[in-house]
Amino acid sequence: MTAEPKAALREARSNLWRYYPTAAPGETLYGTCARFHHLAGFKRPALTGRLLFDFERAASKRCAPMGLNTFSACVRDAGKPQEIVETMTVGALYLRFMVPERAQRALSWCCHCGAGRERFAFGWGSAQFERQHPLRLCPICMRADAQAIGFAYWHLEHQLPGALVCRTHREPLRAVASPSSGWRMPELAHSRLCPGVSARQHAFLGQLSSTVAALCDARPIDGRSLRAAICRELEQAGVVRAGGALAMQNVQRWLEGQLQDLVECLSAFDAQKTVPAVCGVLEKSRAPHPLRIALLMTCLVREGASLEDLAAATCKAPHGADRTAPSTPTSPARAYTLLETGMQAKEAAEQAGVSKSVVARWLSDPVLRDRWNTARKRRLFDTHAAAVCEALAQGARSTADLRRDANAAFQWFVRNDPQWMNQQLVESQMPAQLALWK
Ligand SMILES: [Zn+2]
Numbered sequence: 001m002t003a004e005p006k007a008a009l010r011e012a013r014s015n016l017w018r019y020y021p022t023a024a025p026g027e028t029l030y031g032t033c034a035r036f037h038h039l040a041g042f043k044r045p046a047l048t049g050r051l052l053f054d055f056e057r058a059a060s061k062r063c064a065p066m067g068l069n070t071f072s073a074c075v076r077d078a079g080k081p082q083e084i085v086e087t088m089t090v091g092a093l094y095l096r097f098m099v100p101e102r103a104q105r106a107l108s109w110c111c112h113c114g115a116g117r118e119r120f121a122f123g124w125g126s127a128q129f130e131r132q133h134p135l136r137l138c139p140i141c142m143r144a145d146a147q148a149i150g151f152a153y154w155h156l157e158h159q160l161p162g163a164l165v166c167r168t169h170r171e172p173l174r175a176v177a178s179p180s181s182g183w184r185m186p187e188l189a190h191s192r193l194c195p196g197v198s199a200r201q202h203a204f205l206g207q208l209s210s211t212v213a214a215l216c217d218a219r220p221i222d223g224r225s226l227r228a229a230i231c232r233e234l235e236q237a238g239v240v241r242a243g244g245a246l247a248m249q250n251v252q253r254w255l256e257g258q259l260q261d262l263v264e265c266l267s268a269f270d271a272q273k274t275v276p277a278v279c280g281v282l283e284k285s286r287a288p289h290p291l292r293i294a295l296l297m298t299c300l301v302r303e304g305a306s307l308e309d310l311a312a313a314t315c316k317a318p319h320g321a322d323r324t325a326p327s328t329p330t331s332p333a334r335a336y337t338l339l340e341t342g343m344q345a346k347e348a349a350e351q352a353g354v355s356k357s358v359v360a361r362w363l364s365d366p367v368l369r370d371r372w373n374t375a376r377k378r379r380l381f382d383t384h385a386a387a388v389c390e391a392l393a394q395g396a397r398s399t400a401d402l403r404r405d406a407n408a409a410f411q412w413f414v415r416n417d418p419q420w421m422n423q424q425l426v427e428s429q430m431p432a433q434l435a436l437w438k
Pocket residue numbers: 138139140141142166167168169170171
């Protein structure tokens with residue numbers, strides 16, 4: 001390149017910040033670049049890439065951009081390169097799950113371009129990384145955006161791995177056919193729907209999108225705390241036994257049941273191996289790909305776990321918090337539903353399809369134990385009171401009669417509520433006495 005065009009490029013960049021569009025809420029970096037490309041009226045995508053990133057093929061690096069140093073210097077309001085990656089690219093989600101040194105290498109890969117780049121910065125060859133994240137759009141969001149701000153744009157939330165349904169509208173997202181060609185604007189005409197999604201799959205995928213969105217956070221994950229939270233929820237869902245080591249066969253069987261018909265939807269992520277790969281996260285034989293964690297969490301949320309609690313467990317406890325303090329056990333919602341009726345632990349275990357030790361663990365939650373005890377007492381009272389009334393109706397008039405005719409109930413009331421039983425005896429004798437007085 002001769003000196004003159006270089007100078008022209010520098011001059012164009014120095015004025016760029018005046019014309020570069022401001023990002024819409026939740027818009028991707030690729031989205032703002034695409035809008036700039038179309039507003040500027042450039043024909044060749046390479047020219048926009050060259051101007052913004054000093055990199056002609058920038059349009060093909062949607063997920064993990066390159067040349068962010070150039071971009072950040074000429075578009076002043078865009079923020080520092082790290083901020084851009086963490087808020088405007090899917091790279092954000094991946095950085096969270098990397099060890100710090102590796103995350104730093106991936107970030108510096110995004111800042112520069114040219115020789116010396118790492119080929120597998122995000123754990124994949126970059127072409128595969130882009131293929132795994134086709135551009136996705138929600139037709140309803142598109143219409144709403146056009147109405148509210150005048151144009152449709154690419155939402156980061158729709159581009160995350162595992163986001164196949166719009167979280168806001170519960171609408172299946174549409175994928176753009178060949179997203180790698182240039183700076184594309186969202187257009188319905190060039191998008192296609194994920195083939196045949198059943199109602200069950202749709203519900204699961206809706207939940208999965210919420211989980212993935214909840215995982216997208218700039219803070220690095222605390223793997224230990226997250227794993228502990230997942231194991232705890234696995235116990236409470238009755239997948240593995242309380243207190244014991246993780247029974248991976250049980251986890252695998254449970255996951256197979258949950259993920260059975262989602263293989264096709266998740267095919268971009270090597271779905272044949274989905275179940276072992278998701279399981280492997282717990283055994284640490286597989287890298288914690290965000291989608292694997294998201295799938296595990298989604299299955300647990302469908303078993304009654306709280307997404308907020310699980311998402312909170314991904315972060316390190318704030319400084320000063322005592323992490324060794326024993327936490328008060330809490331039980332899942334369905335444990336409350338079952339045990340608040342006062343049913344026997346054995347019966348509850350059968351109805352929930354879990355072992356008795358899981359029910360025992362549920363009952364270590366002091367609030368639930370209290371309510372269970374109260375309900376059980378009420379149940380026993382009702383049963384024994386019915387027996388006493390029956391005996392009185394059959395002619396029992398004294399405590400000796402009750403001891404003979406309804407011994408179990410008699411014994412229970414002697415221990416728990418003798419006053420009530422005496423009251424019934426007195427009342428049963430009253431009509432006879434009244435007759436005597438007449
Ligand atoms: Zn939508």
